Amino acid sequence: MALGNLAQRFLVAVVAVPILLFILHYHRPEPTWAIMFVASLLAMREFFAMTLPAEDRGPALVMGALACIAFYWLDPITLAYYQDISALNRVTKFAVANSGTVALILAVIVPGLYYLFRFRDIPSVAGRYAATVAGIVYAGFLTTYLAKLKLIDPHMVGDTVVIVLLVAWVADTGGYFAGRFLGKAKLYEAVSPKKTWAGAWGGLAGSLLGVAVLKLAFADWLTWLDVVLIAIPGGILGQMGDLAESLIKRSVGVKDSGALLPGHGGILDRIDAVLFIAPYVYTYLTLKFALHY
Numbered sequence: 706m707a708l709g710n711l712a713q714r715f716l717v718a719v720v721a722v723p724i725l726l727f728i729l730h731y732h733r734p735e736p737t738w739a740i741m742f743v744a745s746l747l748a749m750r751e752f753f754a755m756t757l758p759a760e761d762r763g764p765a766l767v768m769g770a771l772a773c774i775a776f777y778w779l780d781p782i783t784l785a786y787y788q789d790i791s792a793l794n795r796v797t798k799f800a801v802a803n804s805g806t807v808a809l810i811l812a813v814i815v816p817g818l819y820y821l822f823r824f825r826d827i828p829s830v831a832g833r834y835a836a837t838v839a840g841i842v843y844a845g846f847l848t849t850y851l852a853k854l855k856l857i858d859p860h861m862v863g864d865t866v867v868i869v870l871l872v873a874w875v876a877d878t879g880g881y882f883a884g885r886f887l888g889k890a891k892l893y894e895a896v897s898p899k900k901t902w903a904g905a906w907g908g909l910a911g912s913l914l915g916v917a918v919l920k921l922a923f924a925d926w927l928t929w930l931d932v933v934l935i936a937i938p939g940g941i942l943g944q945m946g947d948l949a950e951s952l953i954k955r956s957v958g959v960k961d962s963g964a965l966l967p968g969h970g971g972i973l974d975r976i977d978a979v980l981f982i983a984p985y986v987y988t989y990l991t992l993k994f995a996l997h998y
Contacts, residue, residue: 775804
C-alpha cells in the first residue's frame with residue numbers, strides 16, 4: 706500500500722533529521738561543511754537540470770563546485786578558525802583579502818569564458834550564461850551560508866544552523882496546517898495556487914515558536930529581541946524564497962525540482978526557504994557578535 710504524501714514526508718524527516726542534527730552538533734565544522742557542500746551540489750544540479758541543456762550541466766556543476774569551495778574556504782572567518790590571520794603567510798593573506806573576488810571570478814568570469822569558447826547555439830548563450838551564474842549564486846553560494854553559520858556558533862554546537870532550519874521548516878509545518886484548516890484566501894495564486902494567507906500567518910507563528918523553543922531549550926545566548934528579529938523577518942524571507950522557487954519551476958514547467966526525497970521533491974524544494982533565510986541570519990548574528998563579544 707503506497708504511503709500518502711504527508712506520511713512520506715514524515716518518514717523522511719524521522720530518518721534524516723536525527724542524522725542531520727548529529728552532524729550539526731559535532732564540535733568540528735568540517736562535517737557540517739561537507740554535508741552542505743553535497744547539498745549545494747545537488748541543489749545546483751537540480752537547478753541546471755531545469756534551466757540548461759544537457760551539454761552544459763556537467764561543466765556548470767564543476768564551475769559551481771569550485772566557486773562554492775572558494776566561497777567557504779577562502780572566507781576570513783573560515784581561515785581564522787584554523788589559524789590566526791595575523792600569522793598567515795603573504796600568499797594566504799592575499800587570498801583572504803581577495804576571497805570574495807576569487808569566488809566571483811569562478812562564479813561569473815569563468816562561466817563567461819566557458820561560453821565564449823563553447824557557445825554552440827549563439828542565440829541561446831545569454832540565457833545559458835545567466836542560468837549558470839544564477840544557479841551557482843542561488844543554489845550554491847546561498848546553501849554555503851549554512852556551513853558558514855556553524856563557524857560563528859558561540860559554542861560550535863550548530864545552534865546557529867538549527868535556527869535557520871527551524872525558521873524554515875517549523876514555518877512550513879505551521880503554514881501547512883493553518884492553510885488546511887483556518888482559511889482559503891489565496892496568497893499569490895499566479896505563482897503558487899495552494900498557498901493561502903492563513904498559511905502565511907501560520908508560518909510566521911511557526912517560525913516564532915521554533916526559535917523561542919530553541920532559546921528556552923539550548924540557545925540561552927539568544928535574547929528575546931533576537932528571537933523576534935530573527936523569526937519574523939526570517940519567516941517572511943523564507944516564504945518569499947518558497948514562492949521564488951515556485952516561480953522558477955512554473956516558468957520551466959516542472960512540478961518538483963527533483964525526486965530525491967520522497968514526499969518532499971528535490972533538494973531545492975526542501976531548502977528553497979532556507980536559501981533566503983540563511984544569509985539574513987548570518988548577517989544578523991555576525992553583527993550581534995561583533996557588537997556584544
